[in-house]
Amino acid sequence: MTLLLGAYAASPNVTGWDPTLETAYYQQLKTLPQLSGLEHPFTGNLHPHDDSWFLANIDPAWNYVFTTIPGVMNALAQNPRFGLASTDQVGRQAAIDFMQLANQAIAKLNQHLGRQAVSAIMLHSAPARQHASSSEQAFQASLTTLLSWDWHGASVLLEHCDALLPGQKPSKGFLSLEQELSVLADLNQTLKPERPLGVVINWGRSVLETRTPDGALAHLQAAKAQGLLKGLMFSGISDKANAYGAWQDSHQPAQSSELVPFGEPGSWLTEEAIQQCLFACAGADLTVLGLKIGIRPLTASLAERINYLRAQLAILVRHRVSM
Template sequence: MKYYLGAYAASPNQNGWNAQLETAFYDELKALPNVKGLEHPFLGSHLHPYDDRWFLANIDPAWDYVLTCIPGIMNALGQNPQFGLASVDESGRLAALDFMQQACTAVGQLNAHLGRPAVQAIQIQTAPARHNAPSSKAALQASLQTLMSWDWQGARLVIEHCDAYVDSHTPSKGFLALADELEVLTQLNIHLPAEQHLGMVINWGRSVIETRRVEGALEHINAAQAAGVLSGVMFSGVSDQNSEYGAWCDSHQPPRLSEQVLHGEPGSWMTEQAICQCLAAVDSAEQLLVLGAKIGIRPLSASIEQRIAYVRNMLAIFDRYFAVAP
């Protein structure tokens, strides 16, 4: 088995850009035998946050790609709280569609460079934050109908569920509720051929941030699967402890330290057992369109060797699961 890696979260370039350092990091990534490709951040306009030329010159041409729009969406929300595909404010919704048009162009650029349809999926998120600006299912449905009219060159459109707004605590993202997202997806899929169906990706950490329970991620996986739209699971940890990662922060904590996970975070709620329970809940986990991990590394001064050790340990959990899975 091979898996997607949100490598940008583990990059040594968290506070600036050093091309030589990133090249060394990517050389190590390309040597990992169980990396299928990258969950790559899209911030708008360009393929890479710093240097498109560098990116195209250093990626493995055999990798596949999943573009995630969350970094660009969060940047846009910082400038305009009304921004988002689910925004009731029409100018904010149209701004989000313009951003997605740029993402569509980026898909074409990456595929053209590689000479094949390498981008397998686009992860979209249902901004705006509901505690700052109103959003609705109707606005999201209208946006998705527009997106479906564009040529994505075979890449599937999938909603990555982020923590929804709830009254009990301050959210990290605060986007639409899972039930609302699932309702929109299932309604739209009725009119689409199977190969064009819209999907849902569950991010383990973001579901736990929302529910404040480890079981919350499993419940979200089960709900998406019951609705017939589960397309992927990305594993990213979280904790209630105020460590360098922060309490209840979407900082992509590694899995919990254990006898088998030698490079991990002691306070992480994402244990190997929790990961395996989620994988076991999926009818055919090995057939998911998107399956992988995104982990951040602390301290930020960690060496490339340390960063790769964390990544190896994370992916080894998947390998151990699939080695014995029925």
């Protein structure tokens, strides 16, 4: 199975764009023996800054999963009613139009590489419910439209983000996992798409929602029980006010240990938790498996960033046999 890395979160260019520095970063990514693909951020174009640069610097052998969350969050900052689950017709149509651009970007990348390089695109059930209205019915209508398109061999998957809960400040505040699973199951049954819909669990976002390290495991089990589990991305979080912030979706690395020299001491994501979640995925037909971490301080050197990525990827390699 392709082991994915959300490399954009660990880039030295998180606050700007220096193509020379990013080229050096990508050259180092190519030296990671565990890495076989990227979770690639979609914001409206194939690459957030320069499509030509991206196509010239990727490893031709890498595989890809697109994530739309960076573009979705950018759009929500401009229009709180934006989203595939929005009950506002203008906001919902804007999200559908955004997905059409993503569809075109997948085709462009596949054409450049001369193969089906993109295995999936991960979408989200925006808008944030604390700011705008959303519903299962609107989300189902949007997905019905999306499933009528040719996705160039990519599966259409949903990445669950933290839901809006009473008395709790959300990061995303999208639909609940129960609502999302209901929509996906219904569409799989009624439309019977060639590549069934499914859900990707992000460890940090599920723990952010549930406020317990076991929350991600519970979400994995719920999705698997309905035959809808299609992916797992590891990203840490904690309640400690460290450099990543308490209860922030800032992609903390897994906790440091004797086996993990480059990690975050306060992270709730431990090697044991990773092993437990991988074991829970046994028997599921996963399309997505990987990790996404940020690096602090933001001024960390390129060598430090690669050391973190190598150490963190090694955890998955050690325990992938649990699946």
